[in-house]
Amino acid sequence: MPYPLSIKLPEASKEEDCDNDSAHRRFSISSTPGGLGSRLQLPSRPVSLTDEEAALHELGYGPNLSLTPSFSTSRVERLLRERQLRRSNSLYNLESRENRPIKQPGDDAAAGGASGVGRGGADGRRARAEEGPVTGIKFESTGALSAKHVREKQRLLVVANRLPVSATRKGESSWALELSAGGLVSALLGVRQFETRWIGWPGVNVQDDKGQKSLSSALEEKGFIPVFLDEETVDQYYNGYCNNVLWPLFHYIGLQQEDRLAATRSLQSQFSAYKRANRLFAEVVLSQYQDGDVVWCHDYHLMFLPKFLKEANSRMKLGWFLHTPFPSSEIYRTLPLRSELLKAVLTADLIGFHTYDYARHFVSACTRILGLEGTPEGVEDQGKLTRVAAFPIGIDSERFIKALETDMVRSHIQKLRGRFAGRKVMLGVDRLDMIKGIPQKLLAFEKFLEESPEWQDKVLLVQIAVPTRTDVHEYQRLTSQVHEIVGRINGRFGTLGTVPIHHLDRSLEFHELCALYAITDVLLVTSLRDGMNLVSYEYVACQNTKKGVLILSEFAGAAQSLGAGAILINPWNISEVAASIEDALTMKEVERKERHRHNFMHVTTHTAQVWADTFVSELNDTIVEAELRTLRIPPWLPLEKAVEKFQESKNRLLILGFNATMTAQVEAPGRRGPDQIKEMKLRLHAGLKDAFNVLCMDPKTTMVILSGSERSVLDEAFGEFNMWLAAENGMFLRHTQGEWMTTMPEHLNMDWVESVQLVFDYFCERTPRSYVEARETSLVWNYKYAAPYRQAIVKTTRFNITASIQMLNLEGFRHETCCNIYGLVQSQMLL
Ligand SMILES: O=P(O)(O)OC[C@H]1O[C@H](O[C@H]2O[C@H](CO)[C@@H](O)[C@H](O)[C@H]2O)[C@H](O)[C@@H](O)[C@@H]1O
């Protein structure tokens, strides 16, 4: 199951969400008694229905919940049927999975699907594409479903920056394809339950027609569709905006001052290239898209893609998943152009992250930067919900477990055992990236050797440092730095026969990697930040015999799933890491077994397949729920019909609100959002005056302004018109040609004001840009302009205020005032 966000908010009234035109109009409609609201009245909800059944009922489905709507909802009907099918399907899968034992090494004969990972290419992480296409696998009959329900697999369009293969040109029309490695590729290749098409950049610049055609058809055979990017775009979009701006920012890495200035200078052109590249991806997706496909966009490279796709086809089922951390909103908000990226991503139906924390950071970036509402389900913008949840990725564990039984891996294990005999072996496997904390790891190992001389010739560290993003300056600098540290430590602690660090600047073949995972005593992961870190999963999968120890950075997403069995460390604390190395090397077998058991269970049950299945099911369900929600929202007022009725009638009563309904929003030039000082003085929108004059002079029409504002405010704004004014929500009433009358009881108890004012003042002082208005019969705390703080206010302050006021326990207060707490609206609290 995805981990839902558990931000619990009180139901916020949408009533005053009037900062924009559309909400504004909706407000007018719903507040007209006997109008559209009553015409749209839905059948009353029968007792003892679940929420979902009730929703179906409200949609017009019969009480027996048969899918026979009383009005035409063909898309909804189809989606609901699909959901039912998915549910019975997943119930069946769950049952059959529970009855299936977890496979142990040795249960199977030699593995078939393990792919060999080869060397070469710019980033050195490639292998021959031996596994064949990931496409065309059909649904197996589930048994739980009748034959007519058994159908083709769902088509899934996976869109990621890179294809899982990199191409090298061998002749004018001939190509060699090599499987690229990396967390995302490993995880998605483990996903077999969909009919998958993978769309991405083939990692090579091909400008000629012949080359593009021949490469496209070579890739097509494997179910891969290329997006061709020219060199300039790759440099600006991939090396520039993706890897020099977003990547460091998302991983909390500050650039050096001169690099930061250079990045700032080129930011605008890199951002344009980023958008341009995203558009090219969109064009290819649209050329492949068929009705009913699920489109799954991946990672920070493609944050604009959801927007471009939805603009072309708003009904597309679209999910976006981030493989890196999403940083705290305090970091994210330093990014120039931060809003555009967030808005673009929010057009997706479902947004996924590896951990709950990343999801929470994303939601708070949306609330603080865009001023949107965060809900337990995700982010809401004018009634449109973008679902946000955590879907921790996994690996294809069986692929690793089976590989250990192959002759190739076994013989490699023998070789390595011989080579490292008599010494404990520690392992590091990382892309040579600053997020992986390789220098920190080396320094901690050095400290350990320094402090534990007895270990100096009894332990070695094998560090596989896979070259990556070698065109980016920061990565080149890191390579030199790492080489320098390794040289120093080996010089310091090496002997004629041994060196403490075996450092390899290259990738390994798959069988070599599995063998290393299997024979080593400790895996050391010191990422300074890491979206998940699949290397730690792969290590656990290969350690069922040896029960090695996992030392894992608390800043890797994997710490949240493998934290129970790992030794968690702060990679910045070199002494702590050195001490953990000692603990790991000396840990008793019984403890190692217990720790491994926890992690192995997790890795073999939370697989890549489960991850993809959960995400896509959730996406399908999100679409169904959005459809249900949309049907529950009253449609726009049919303007022609309203005008027609208005003209037909002989005696009309028009009751209108004022604040945020007919006031003008005052935009300050050069600033974002409304100008508080100018807006605090309520003025009738200038464009309405002529219409008011006509309506107020019309003998068949009676005009009423019903507002929370005080008498003097209404006098000033509407005194010139021939109409009725109801101030303070109807406490006072007058015709503009007469005197104010009061509807107040003669001895209205106003004793509560002083104490409540103290409570309001307390919170007001702590909420920048909020203010308290004392009206004749009410107190208002207005926090409309405290936008960046709004989320926190809604969450805590409203609750605290209500609690504090209740604690006052004023004589008669509860009775009289609680029924007046109807102003708990988005931007103000009124008593
Ligand atoms: O394609 P590259 O630029 O060479 O980078 C390789 C991938 O690196 C990132 O991987 C992340 O995804 C993993 C799987 O979810 C996760 O475990 C890891 O923590 C992340 O760093 C990147 O997000 C991918 O797009 C790259 O392909």
Ligand SMILES: O=c1ccn([C@@H]2O[C@H](COP(=O)(O)OP(=O)(O)O)[C@@H](O)[C@H]2O)c(=O)[nH]1
């Ligand atoms: O020589 C190597 C070293 C690593 N990997 C793979 O690269 C991936 C690294 O994923 P991880 O999530 O740990 O980090 P990322 O590199 O994606 O940030 C893992 O699946 C490894 O099996 C590989 O194929 N060949």
